[in-house]
Amino acid sequence: MKTCGCVPCPLLTSRCGANEQDSLWSFVCSNKMPEGPELHLASLFVNKMCAGVVFTGPVRKSEVSKSPDVPFTCDAYCITAASRGKEVKLTLTPMKSDGAKRGGKAGQADQPMDVVFRFGMSGFFRFTTEDELPKHAHLRFYSTEKPCRVLSFVDTRRFGSWQPDGTWQAGRGPCIMFEYKSFRENVVSHLSDRAFDRPICEVLLNQKFFNGIGNYLRAEILFRLNIPPFVPARTVLEGLESEDLSDRRVKNEITDAKTSDQAKKKVVKEEVGDLLRLCHTVPLEVVNLGGKGYDPEKADYSDFEAWLQCYYVDGMKSIRDHNGRTMWFKGDPGPMAPKDSKSPKAKKRAKKKDDHDYTDKKVARSRSESTVKNKVVKKETVTKPLKKEEDANVEEARSKRKTEKSCKVNTHPHERGSTARRGKSSSAESTAGSQWRSSRVTRANSK
Template sequence: MPEGPELHLGSLYVNKMCAGVVFTGPVRKSEVSKSPDVPFTCEAYRITASSRGKEVKLRLTPMKSDDSKQRSKAGQADQAMDVVFRFGMSGYFRFTSEDELPKHSHLRFYSKETPCRVLSFVDTRRFGSWQANGTWQPDRGPCIMFEYESFRKNVVTHLSDRAFDRPICEVLLNQKYFNGIGNYLRAEILFRLNIPPFVPARSVLEGLESEDLCENEKPLKTEIKDEKASDRVKTVKEETGDLLRLCHTVPLEVVNQGGKGYDPKKEDYSEFKAWLQCYYVDGMKSLRDHNGRTMWFNGDPGPMAPKDLKSPKAKKRAKKTEDHDYTDKKKGAKGGSKSTPKKKVVKQETKTAKKEIEKSEEMVSPQKKKRPAARGRKTSSAEPAAVVLVAGPEKRSGRVTRQSSK
């Protein structure tokens, strides 16, 4: 999922690719998208971008001209419009020729040139969204990267909030206080400080000040040799510093990696994977938190860990072997499969009963067969068995049937 660094890199990409480019016409939305239309049409406008935490804002600015009155009459925009994007699980921007439009481009801005180029918001899974005439969401806190002082003060002054009763790994995803932190960032930050993910958040943050007096100092690092199951020995750099500072510095490390040439078309994540120390790294543990999000960590998870302690990998294996589709069709299929062996057993028991009846008929003399049993006389152990077996739905011989009826 794109987090604060990726959204900021996306804004840098837009500013780089759209610098000096003039756009024209209406903003077009794909037919399959359920997001709202962007009611903006202009003969000539420019696009600039900015980011804040997990949001990106595109500003559409009409170019000044002398025919502003005619433009307003024709329905052309004469005021700038802000469109705020949230990337969801897979959103990003692409700038291509019109002939090379990505398959899942759901919002498009067309340039005023020949051949035409298009800035697209691409979202394969369609979890992203945009808002025309939008503003930064008021329930999101200051940006962890570019509003560090405000971000730090917002956390420290609200530690009495009930939100901080939860484990620190879950609080780090609360965008009201940690705007820009996502799944991989929380794992990397807690791992570097050797903080168990499921400890109370307030206990970790209580001693921190609203002002970072050591902001300009680099975090101290100590090298630890961590022996994994493999023969290789990995050197882990454990940092000493407070949690809020690393929420600011670790995302900036990701930004610096992609700052030299962010291009989502290349999709080269080799440098990013080499940078990761915990998230999806071999030898690390994983556990779903109380919200169902996967937490990667090392060592003891902490006292507030979920009781079941089920890793996401184990759940995936269970889904492959078990069928949890309880539709009527499935129920019928399952019921049929279970009843089949029972029918076979009944048939087998019926055949056995027939053989026992035939043997009993051979042993009984013809005179005894004709003579009716006296009332109140105790029958032998073999006779009731024959009577009980004959009482079933199967047809027996005429002599046995008469005997059982009497």
């Protein structure tokens, strides 16, 4: 029995056992890279699919991958996963057996190994039978089952990477989702850093402070707080404290008009806007969507699309930041917006307007149009013979007049000067005639 093993994530393939990407996968991949929620969902997927599964043999790498080999081989081992920001760690743990107690075979791993993955632009995990192995499976773990099943790291663009015996990357800050207190303290305590001189939308992509935030998350977070993307980050964050105060409420007294006789007052609780808190809660909203919007069997991302309020939403604006990343927003971009920055969406419209379509279908259509035009021209030449006859008669009359004038020049040489002067003041047609007459006069004198 074949078991489906696709990751329940909007960045993963849409069909189980399919080697090629469909159009929806290509669209999502080209506009949205894996961020903190996607990597956490990938770790949940590995733990779910690999629970109780025994893996065996060496870890195999594809020939085209430039990432390092994983020097791990074992007769029996299990796999677990954990995520932190934009990284996923697979732990390969050998299973104890009688052979292992006696010393085991030479080259057999007897200690766990951690392999840390970074997904790049298109990385994800799949769990399939060996016959359904994806085309771009660059690292593979084989089970002991028959038929064999394979956990594989798939990366179409090959921007992802892995590190055997790896640890969480030192340059990355605490996870925005699962290390919230440390994440908040790390940001607030470093506001004097030069990194916070930049626009807030660009600082949100700095993994040293916002480990797990990516392009679509920054757009959603800033949109909810109505913060222009290109304002200095320090001005947005400097009023926040290392301790989360968002649980405290601001009490506003609002007079209820319906009970004005008794002048009763109604207390309304409003949560204080806190950018750092939304960096924590908004990604968790995506995780809590679970498999509802990410079912790869049905390729239904409607729940995730409905959740989006700003990113790639109709009516929103988009420009490229100083790093070339597209920023989606509403209203004024802010004083630090790049000058002469054009919206990628506007460029697409310009291409359609300029009609630079060189597809086979468009070329065939243009050829057919030119054929029709040629037929029309030929038809006009056949249906209008009278015009040619009239032109011939006019030309014949002109030639007769020129002949008569030339005869006069030969019989009356004393009139040559006046004739030449008249030729200089005539139109373009008479100028050509005077040049012809002068050549005849020269020949006459030579005789």
